[in-house]
Amino acid sequence: LIYNDANDYNILVSKTPEGRWQITGLIDFGDMVESYLLFEPAAALAYTYTRRREMIVIDHAYHGNASALIDLSPYKFKGPGGQGPGPWTHTVTMPDTYRGPYRSSDPEAAQKYAREVGELIARLEAEGKAPAGFMAEAALGCGGQVPLPPGYLQTVYPAVRKAGGVCIADEVQIGFGRLGTHFWGFEQQQVVPDIITMGKPIGNGHSLAAVATIPEIAAAFANGMEYFNTFGGNPVSCTIGLAVLEVIEEEQLQANARRLGERLQQGFRELQTKYPVIGDIRGSGLFLGVELIKDPATLEPAPELAQAVVESLKEEVILFSTEGPFNNVLKFKPPLVITQEDTDRILETLDRILKDKG
Incomplete structure (x- = not known):
C-alpha cells in the first residue's frame, strides 16, 4: 500500500504541461536535501546528457549551498565569504525592470x-x-522577488537549446501554486523546461525534494555509473508528499494564493501613496516583494529601514525578511493557508510601522 502511494506521487507530480515527465530523484533527509540531493543531480543530468560543463545562471541567483552549487549561485559566490564563480559558471544580468539597465517603460526590456x-x-x-x-x-x-519580464524565457530557452544545452527550472521557492496564477512558476513564462527541481513546499515542512526530467535526459543518465542515495524514494515521504498535493x-x-496576493498588492500600493519610501511592489500570488528606497529620483536603496521594518514586524509576530542585492526588499512568502484577516492585519501593522519609522 505504501509503495502504491509512491507510484501515485510520481504520477501526480508528473502532471506538467507536456505530460512527458518522470521523477528521476525523490529524496528525503535533513537540511542539505535541496543542495546535495536535488540540484546536484539536476546539474549532473545536464552535464551527462550534453557531455559539457559550462552553465549559465542569472546574477544574484541562489541554487544551493553545497560546494558545487555555490559555484552556480552568484548570491553566494559574490557575497560575503564567497570566492567567485567556478571556471565553468557564466553569469548574465538579472532582468530587473525596476532598477536594471532596461526598465519597465521599455517594451523590449x-x-x-x-x-x-x-x-x-x-x-x-x-x-x-x-x-x-x-x-x-x-x-x-x-x-x-524579481519576476522575469514576460517573454524572457521564451527567448532564452530556444537560444540555449539551439546551442545544445538544456533548460533547468528552479521551482523550490515558487512552485506548488505559490504564484497563484499557475502551479509552476515557469508556466507564467509560457515555456516548458527540460529539468525541474522541487523542494520546500513539496513536503510542507517534512524534508522532501525531487527532480523531474524528460525521458531522453533520464535515459542518458542511466549510463552504467550507479546513482543512489540512502533515502531515495522513501515510501513514508512519498505518502506525506501525496497528502500535501x-x-x-x-x-x-493556489486560488487562495492568487486572491490574497492580489489583496496584499492592492494594500501595498495604497501604502505607497502615503510613504514614498516604497519604491516598487512586485511579485505574484503569495510571493511578494516591496522595495524600500531613500530617494524616488535616484532609487537609492534603504537597507537600514528595511531591516528595521522586518524587526518591528517580527515583534508583531509577522515574519518578513530582506532580500535583493542591496538587502532593501521586504520579502513576503507566507503559508498558502493564510486568511483575509491575516492579510488585513499585515497591512494595518505595516502601515503603523512605516508611519513610525518614516
Whole structure:
C-alpha cells in the first residue's frame, strides 16, 4: 500500500504541461536535501546528457549551498565569504525592470535582457565551448522577488537549446501554486523546461525534494555509473508528499494564493501613496516583494529601514525578511493557508510601522 502511494506521487507530480515527465530523484533527509540531493543531480543530468560543463545562471541567483552549487549561485559566490564563480559558471544580468539597465517603460526590456544570453553563448562557441544548460527561477527569490519580464524565457530557452544545452527550472521557492496564477512558476513564462527541481513546499515542512526530467535526459543518465542515495524514494515521504498535493487541490490553496496576493498588492500600493519610501511592489500570488528606497529620483536603496521594518514586524509576530542585492526588499512568502484577516492585519501593522519609522 505504501509503495502504491509512491507510484501515485510520481504520477501526480508528473502532471506538467507536456505530460512527458518522470521523477528521476525523490529524496528525503535533513537540511542539505535541496543542495546535495536535488540540484546536484539536476546539474549532473545536464552535464551527462550534453557531455559539457559550462552553465549559465542569472546574477544574484541562489541554487544551493553545497560546494558545487555555490559555484552556480552568484548570491553566494559574490557575497560575503564567497570566492567567485567556478571556471565553468557564466553569469548574465538579472532582468530587473525596476532598477536594471532596461526598465519597465521599455517594451523590449525582456528581449534586451535575453539577448545577453545569446551573446554569451556566441562567445563560448568562439572559444570552442558550448553550454550544458541554463538554470533559473521564473521569479528570483534571493534576487529580491524579481519576476522575469514576460517573454524572457521564451527567448532564452530556444537560444540555449539551439546551442545544445538544456533548460533547468528552479521551482523550490515558487512552485506548488505559490504564484497563484499557475502551479509552476515557469508556466507564467509560457515555456516548458527540460529539468525541474522541487523542494520546500513539496513536503510542507517534512524534508522532501525531487527532480523531474524528460525521458531522453533520464535515459542518458542511466549510463552504467550507479546513482543512489540512502533515502531515495522513501515510501513514508512519498505518502506525506501525496497528502500535501491533495490538500493543495482540495483546499484550493493556489486560488487562495492568487486572491490574497492580489489583496496584499492592492494594500501595498495604497501604502505607497502615503510613504514614498516604497519604491516598487512586485511579485505574484503569495510571493511578494516591496522595495524600500531613500530617494524616488535616484532609487537609492534603504537597507537600514528595511531591516528595521522586518524587526518591528517580527515583534508583531509577522515574519518578513530582506532580500535583493542591496538587502532593501521586504520579502513576503507566507503559508498558502493564510486568511483575509491575516492579510488585513499585515497591512494595518505595516502601515503603523512605516508611519513610525518614516
